[in-house]
Amino acid sequence: MRSVTSLRKSLTIALLAALSLIPAGSYAHFGMVIPSHDIVEKQEDASLFVNIMFAHPFEGQSMNMEKPVRAGVLSNGKKILFTDELKPLDLRMYADTKPSRAWRGHYTIARPGDHIFFMEPKPYWEPAEDSYIVHYTKVIVNAFGKEIGWDEEVGMKTEIIPLTRPYALYAGNVFQGVVNVDGKPAPFTEVEIEYFNRGGKSKAPAGPFVTQVVKADANGVFTCALPKAGWWGFAALSTDSRTILRDGKPKPVEIGAVLWIKAEDFR
């Protein structure tokens, strides 16, 4: 039988080991779809690309991502998939020691209007959460002055429908969206918010600043201000009704509706 002291000692060691292995905020994953331009006004910008990644956007770490199940664009009421044409991309974010696998899609905008780029990833196994993660992610690109289509539904399992036009936002603007699950507003859903901290230039005063948190109201509507110019990601998180078997055991699936928007300063 072990003495209480040795038990306490081994518990302390286990706790310290656990704390050192899990970096603060390691739970805040974000699917990412970041376009080369979010507003297209010139013909030379119409041929754009989207980088598709899975990362901790503030802390500058990325995870290896399998090829998405689906990636495409919805514009003028038509959906075009470019999953098969996705190219692997070796991506290293500022805190990464080695690159991880991301994906890039190319698309040439031919007609004016809003273009919703979307992707559905393969379920990602996260041992720290004992759960799979699936982030249905989208971003909206406006083209050639026609501002129609940004509030359309792609029809993903879970999806943020913007109430605020999701482009040409100033830093300081307020942003609102509805969280949908299975096409219906999901009340009181938790929404995690992170800044895409490119190059690691921004510092968080303390751990909880890394990921901002708001909850949707009874109608599934969430509200957040954008305090700084740059890309901001919103991840509205729910638990899927399905489970996925891992080593014969059913594991929960965290589903996220992720939307990326860009704020700019006055010039």
Ligand SMILES: [Cu+2]
């Ligand atoms: Cu991670």
